[in-house]
Amino acid sequence: MNDLAIDFLLYGTLAEIFARENGFNKGLGGSMHAFFTPFGVYPNNAIVGGSGDIAVGGALYKKVNKKPGIVVANIGDASMGCGPVWEGMVFSSMDQFRLLWEGEFQGGLPIIFNFMNNQYGMGGQTRGETMGYDVLARVGAAFAPYQMHTERVDGYNPLAMIDACGRKKKILEEKKGPVLLDTLTYRFSGHSPSDASSYRTKEEIEAWQNVDSIIDYGQSLVKAGICSQSDLDEIKANTVGKVEKVLKLASSDDISPKMNLYANPRAIEEVMFTNGSVDSFDDREPEVNMPMEENPRVQQIAKKERFGLKDGKEVSKMKAYQLRDGLFEAIVDRFYKDATCIAYGEENRDWGGAFAVYRGLTEALPYHRLFNSSISEGAIVGTAVGYALCGGRVIPELMYCDFLGRAGDEVFNQMSKWQAMSAGYLKMPIVMRVSVGSKYGAQHSQDWSSLVAHIPGIKVIFPTTPYDAKGLLNAALQGTDPVMVFESQRLYDIGELFHTAGVPEGYYEIEIGDPDVKRAGKDITILTIGSTLYTAIEAAKTLEEKYGLSAEVIDARSIVPFNYEKVIESVKKTGRIVLASDACERGSVLKEMAQTISETAFDYLDAPPVVVGSRNWITPAYELEEFFFPQKQWILDAIHTKILPLEGHEPKHDFSSKEQLRRSKLGV
Amino acid sequence: MPKIEFIDPKVERQSGEIKLDPIPVNQYSKSIEDEKLNFTKDEFIRIYRDMVIIREFENMINDIKIKSEYNGIAYNHPGPAHLSIGQEASAVGMAYHLDAEDYIFGSHRSHGEILAKGLSVINKWNDSQLMEVMKGYWDGATLRPVEKGIRAR
Numbered sequence: 001m002n003d004l005a006i007d008f009l010l011y012g013t014l015a016e017i018f019a020r021e022n023g024f025n026k027g028l029g030g031s032m033h034a035f036f037t038p039f040g041v042y043p044n045n046a047i048v049g050g051s052g053d054i055a056v057g058g059a060l061y062k063k064v065n066k067k068p069g070i071v072v073a074n075i076g077d078a079s080m081g082c083g084p085v086w087e088g089m090v091f092s093s094m095d096q097f098r099l100l101w102e103g104e105f106q107g108g109l110p111i112i113f114n115f116m117n118n119q120y121g122m123g124g125q126t127r128g129e130t131m132g133y134d135v136l137a138r139v140g141a142a143f144a145p146y147q148m149h150t151e152r153v154d155g156y157n158p159l160a161m162i163d164a165c166g167r168k169k170k171i172l173e174e175k176k177g178p179v180l181l182d183t184l185t186y187r188f189s190g191h192s193p194s195d196a197s198s199y200r201t202k203e204e205i206e207a208w209q210n211v212d213s214i215i216d217y218g219q220s221l222v223k224a225g226i227c228s229q230s231d232l233d234e235i236k237a238n239t240v241g242k243v244e245k246v247l248k249l250a251s252s253d254d255i256s257p258k259m260n261l262y263a264n265p266r267a268i269e270e271v272m273f274t275n276g277s278v279d280s281f282d283d284r285e286p287e288v289n290m291p292m293e294e295n296p297r298v299q300q301i302a303k304k305e306r307f308g309l310k311d312g313k314e315v316s317k318m319k320a321y322q323l324r325d326g327l328f329e330a331i332v333d334r335f336y337k338d339a340t341c342i343a344y345g346e347e348n349r350d351w352g353g354a355f356a357v358y359r360g361l362t363e364a365l366p367y368h369r370l371f372n373s374s375i376s377e378g379a380i381v382g383t384a385v386g387y388a389l390c391g392g393r394v395i396p397e398l399m400y401c402d403f404l405g406r407a408g409d410e411v412f413n414q415m416s417k418w419q420a421m422s423a424g425y426l427k428m429p430i431v432m433r434v435s436v437g438s439k440y441g442a443q444h445s446q447d448w449s450s451l452v453a454h455i456p457g458i459k460v461i462f463p464t465t466p467y468d469a470k471g472l473l474n475a476a477l478q479g480t481d482p483v484m485v486f487e488s489q490r491l492y493d494i495g496e497l498f499h500t501a502g503v504p505e506g507y508y509e510i511e512i513g514d515p516d517v518k519r520a521g522k523d524i525t526i527l528t529i530g531s532t533l534y535t536a537i538e539a540a541k542t543l544e545e546k547y548g549l550s551a552e553v554i555d556a557r558s559i560v561p562f563n564y565e566k567v568i569e570s571v572k573k574t575g576r577i578v579l580a581s582d583a584c585e586r587g588s589v590l591k592e593m594a595q596t597i598s599e600t601a602f603d604y605l606d607a608p609p610v611v612v613g614s615r616n617w618i619t620p621a622y623e624l625e626e627f628f629f630p631q632k633q634w635i636l637d638a639i640h641t642k643i644l645p646l647e648g649h650e651p652k653h654d655f656s657s658k659e660q661l662r663r664s665k666l667g668v
Numbered sequence: 669m670p671k672i673e674f675i676d677p678k679v680e681r682q683s684g685e686i687k688l689d690p691i692p693v694n695q696y697s698k699s700i701e702d703e704k705l706n707f708t709k710d711e712f713i714r715i716y717r718d719m720v721i722i723r724e725f726e727n728m729i730n731d732i733k734i735k736s737e738y739n740g741i742a743y744n745h746p747g748p749a750h751l752s753i754g755q756e757a758s759a760v761g762m763a764y765h766l767d768a769e770d771y772i773f774g775s776h777r778s779h780g781e782i783l784a785k786g787l788s789v790i791n792k793w794n795d796s797q798l799m800e801v802m803k804g805y806w807d808g809a810t811l812r813p814v815e816k817g818i819r820a821r
């Protein structure tokens with residue numbers, strides 16, 4: 001049986017490397033991403049240092065969910081130059097694990113950062129050229145008084161390595177992690193087989209080959225009388241036979257076919273999302289501090305007006321059930337349903353999140369379920385990726401959308417890809433919250449939903465009303481896919497102005513992907529993303545009152561997936577459409593929507609769809625924002641110039657094609 | 669910002685210095701004789717075997733990449749292959765104590781770690797555990813060819 005299992009291991013790995021459907025990941029992972037979780041082999045990562053924060057999330061999963069075992073991040077020496085690796089180490093060594101987490105949750109994360117130190121990046125020599133640490137192990141001393149138990153091990157001696165890992169494992173089991181290991185080794189092979197090794201001498205390679213650990217260790221076994229040379233030779237011969245066998249199997253198109261996309265053109269499409277529905281990822285009772293009814297925020301919300309209009313007038317902000325309340329209700333509900341559900345980010349605990357969405361959660365939840373992280377956006381998302389793919393539900397938060405760049409790899413290459421790269425084996429139940437600002441200038445006011453929508457594998461929602469916020473967030477928190485939630489800071493305190501029955505007290509879901517007609521009309525359609533909905537509603541009122549045009553306003557609510565049915569139905573009726581949002585116009589996802597509408601509803605259109613976005617500038621100061629973000633006047637001007645002259649309308653902004661081309665020529 | 673942590677200016681502004689503990693470098697110094705207390709004969713040999721398996725696996729891929737052939741078996745693999753020939757002792761040592769409940773995450777150069785960890789788990793599991801996983805994975809799609817062995821190519 002052992003023999004069969006070894007063949008299975010070799011074959012599953014090789015078939016994966018050769019992109020065969022029998023491979024461990026159906027060939028969708030490949031050499032650099034192969035893994036097999038039943039043996040505890042979690043994703044390998046083609047992004048240098050990619051595992052540096054993801055593995056920390058695995059350790060977090062084990063700690064929070066009381067699972068046995070430790071986690072090892074095997075990363076290269078050159079990855080010590082990568083921000084996410086540092087962020088991962090900072091995150092993993094936060095004092096709170098030892099000082100503030102309570103009861104059995106107290107203690108360090110069970111993780112070893114094992115730097116497989118072969119002393120080179122691709123060609124760059126770490127010691128002496130691209131790094132300054134002299135000995136990599138030194139770095140561990142920086143993170144905490146216990147110095148991450150850092151040491152250098154002679155990774156050329158298997159027994160030294162076994163000894164070190166045994167000792168370190170014990171440290172982790174005593175909850176004294178994290179640990180850093182500098183595992184000294186050397187690769188004879190090039191970075192890849194095509195590597196000409198122009199960066200090192202033949203003598204150097206030979207010097208390391210002369211102390212080849214396999215030969216050395218084998219000889220020491222013979223010398224110690226443990227076995228004979230012929231025993232070793234037999235092992236080698238046996239191994240060659242096995243390797244030949246699996247090569248024959250894995251390279252055969254009959255035995256190991258590649259994924260057949262002719263037969264099933266949707267095979268990859270089908271694994272982009274897992275589209276699951278899961279109440280809870282663990283049977284255990286969620287750890288909470290009090291019954292939900294006793295929570296002060298819950299009690300406060302109970303007194304609020306769940307519909308924001310009374311006798312045609314808006315209820316005061318104080319009295320109205322706000323959008324942030326909708327988000328809170330969905331989140332608190334999940335915390336009481338799913339014991340694996342945790343939330344973290346900057347200023348999440350005590351402060352309650354920079355925009356008070358989490359106010360009341362600190363009282364409700366113990367530390368290990370809601371905590372403040374280091375200012376490590378990469379690690380906030382990266383650890384969430386690790387946490388989710390190990391089997392937990394997690395809500396990471398970035399305070400501002402503008403900080404997304406700091407978590408670029410984690411969002412664009414990790415969160416988005418592991419479901420598909422595992423052929424649907426792994427799930428990624430991450431609900432990532434980001435806020436879109438408006439008052440703090442160029443680096444705090446950007447709607448980057450289009451950037452995220454461009455990346456396959458992430459669902460994107462942008463709720464703009466309390467009713468939608470609760471329903472969409474419930475759906476996201478019930479699902480198994482990564483969902484990025486955009487929240488406008490302009491709207492956190494808005495009441496429910498559309499759903500006349502008010503925001504239901506109980507649980508309900510709104511289907512992700514389904515846009516909502518917020519105002520019915522017959523002459524022109526306005527499709528919006530984000531807070532521009534409210535500008536569009538104002539524009540619709542003016543169109544009605546001043547120009548006798550009835551505008552239908554549709555709130556996209558979701559960006560990925562997006563179901564066009566309602567929009568096309570509307571366009572069939574109106575023959576005209578304007579699309580508007582706060583995102584910079586160039587490359588905005590609205591352009592994609594406009595294009596799709598043109599292609600699919602061309603016969604019904606009287607004019608091309610027109611996009612009104614923000615200028616392709618930096619966001620100026622709040623006092624100048626009316627020159628940057630789409631205003632009611634802009635929507636009217638655009639309609640007047642490009643779709644349908646409005647009688648008596650005097651445009652104030654130039655929406656002519658000539659101006660559009662001029663700006664494009666200048667790139668502004 | 670938990671309020672329970674009081675930050676005292678008197679303490680924070682005191683002069684002093686940070687002392688680091690010495691960082692061990694390659695301090696392992698046991699001989700095989702010493703280690704006979706910790707390893708059985710089979711264990712000593714299995715460590716060797718696991719290293720050899722990884723080496724041969726990587727050698728094979730290297731041959732396939734460079735010569736499109738290994739021991740007379742021809743194949744062209746256009747994709748990547750970042751090999752860890754030379755690093756086997758590190759991988760096997762890292763994985764030796766780990767069972768399936770221990771998770772490893774890796775890099776672009778992790779074939780050796782996958783195999784080392786897999787071999788460590790295989791060694792620790794009994795037959796029925798192994799069979800259950802192998803049969804269940806992709807409904808046995810990965811296992812079947814291995815069980816059937818080589819048919820005509």
Ligand SMILES: Cc1ncc(C[n+]2csc(CCOP(=O)(O)OP(=O)(O)O)c2C)c(N)n1
Pocket residue numbers: 046047048049075076077078079080118119120121122191775776777
């Ligand atoms: C973020 C990122 N930058 C660059 C690369 C290209 N690249 C692949 S491997 C490598 C060197 C990595 O060195 P190290 O981490 O020491 O691992 P080793 O290859 O030595 O095993 C580079 C630069 C990459 N894959 N990802």
